[in-house]
Amino acid sequence: MNKKDIILTGDRPTGPLHLGHYVGSLVNRVKLQETAEQYIMIADVQALTDNFSNPQKVHENVLEVALDYLAVGIDPLKSTLLIQSLLSAIPELTLYYMNLVTVARLSRNPTVKNEIQQKGFGESLPVGFFTYPINQAADITAFKATIVPVGDDQAPMIEQTNEIVRSFNRIYQTDVLVEAKAVISKCPRLPGIDGKSKMSKSLNNAIFLKDSADDLAKKVKSMYTDPTHLKVEDPGKIERNTVFEYLDVFGSDKNKVMELKAQYQAGGLGDMKVKMYLLDELNAFLEPIRKRRAEFEKDKAMVLKMILSGTKKAQEVTQKTLHEVKTAMHLIY
Numbered sequence: 001m002n003k004k005d006i007i008l009t010g011d012r013p014t015g016p017l018h019l020g021h022y023v024g025s026l027v028n029r030v031k032l033q034e035t036a037e038q039y040i041m042i043a044d045v046q047a048l049t050d051n052f053s054n055p056q057k058v059h060e061n062v063l064e065v066a067l068d069y070l071a072v073g074i075d076p077l078k079s080t081l082l083i084q085s086l087l088s089a090i091p092e093l094t095l096y097y098m099n100l101v102t103v104a105r106l107s108r109n110p111t112v113k114n115e116i117q118q119k120g121f122g123e124s125l126p127v128g129f130f131t132y133p134i135n136q137a138a139d140i141t142a143f144k145a146t147i148v149p150v151g152d153d154q155a156p157m158i159e160q161t162n163e164i165v166r167s168f169n170r171i172y173q174t175d176v177l178v179e180a181k182a183v184i185s186k187c188p189r190l191p192g193i194d195g196k197s198k199m200s201k202s203l204n205n206a207i208f209l210k211d212s213a214d215d216l217a218k219k220v221k222s223m224y225t226d227p228t229h230l231k232v233e234d235p236g237k238i239e240r241n242t243v244f245e246y247l248d249v250f251g252s253d254k255n256k257v258m259e260l261k262a263q264y265q266a267g268g269l270g271d272m273k274v275k276m277y278l279l280d281e282l283n284a285f286l287e288p289i290r291k292r293r294a295e296f297e298k299d300k301a302m303v304l305k306m307i308l309s310g311t312k313k314a315q316e317v318t319q320k321t322l323h324e325v326k327t328a329m330h331l332i333y
């Protein structure tokens with residue numbers, strides 16, 4: 001990582017951000033803003049690809065997501081926050097890149113493939129959703145990003161982007177587009193509180209960064225543990241036990257966590273006790289985040305102004321890339 005690195009990353013504003021976002025990419029972004037030039041995109045256009053009939057939801061969550069960024073320590077003096085739909089260069093780049101990607105290649109993109117299955121689109125798969133990886137390639141290349149800190153589910157998107165970069169530069173005999181590297185977090189996959197799959201808002205198993213202490217307590221108490229651990233004195237399993245998986249990530253005292261694991265496996269430690277310990281640890285982690293969020297929430301107009309000024313800077317950067325792209329494509333008249 002060096003000063004010349006440019007980072008472009010972002011999230012779809014479809015709901016508040018959760019602990020999965022935090023460990024998957026926010027924690028990296030907070031670090032990377034110290035050493036590189038970082039742009040963080042609130043991807044409202046991408047959010048619309050599967051929420052086109054719910055524009056109000058997307059609109060409202062733009063500010064929610066911005067508040068979450070600020071709450072976890074994204075510093076507007078070090079990172080540039082921006083709104084995707086205000087950048088007209090991106091749809092234009094998307095259209096040009098569409099010539100360089102085959103339907104077969106898009107169909108093989110594992111991230112989209114999964115999502116299409118999960119959402120059960122079937123025959124009514126919208127073209128906009130199917131092609132969003134091309135739109136995301138436009139996001140990344142418009143900034144000439146060299147680094148994209150994202151969760152591991154997004155790695156195929158960066159691969160697809162780099163293929164477009166190579167095709168474009170080869171076909172139009174240029175070097176205007178730049179390949180990017182995905183930076184995947186050390187803890188890319190946090191299970192949801194149901195222990196079944198990855199934490200996700202749509203699966204209803206998420207702990208949100210903005211959850212109150214009361215909501216958090218309810219969620220932690222309902223967390224999935226070892227279903228065969230019925231009595232306190234029974235030995236319990238720590239493998240695929242969500243409470244211990246969370247303690248591995250959020251436990252501030254590694255020795256204490258090791259002690260609890262040993263005790264749990266030997267028998268004599270009840271689920272509720274471990275959950276109460278995890279609850280304390282999560283509250284200690286989330287409380288400063290909640291406090292910062294509440295401060296920024298008092299002045300939403302200021303937050304919006306800040307995103308709009310970041311967007312303005314992003315417009316200049318992306319228009320410059322678009323001009324270079326159009327020059328390479330002989331589209332300047």
Ligand code: TRP
Nearest residue numbers: 008009010011012043046136139
């Ligand atoms: N696809 C990302 C998500 O699902 C959001 C996103 C849009 C993004 N554009 C991006 C991430 C560019 C990294 C880089 O949350």
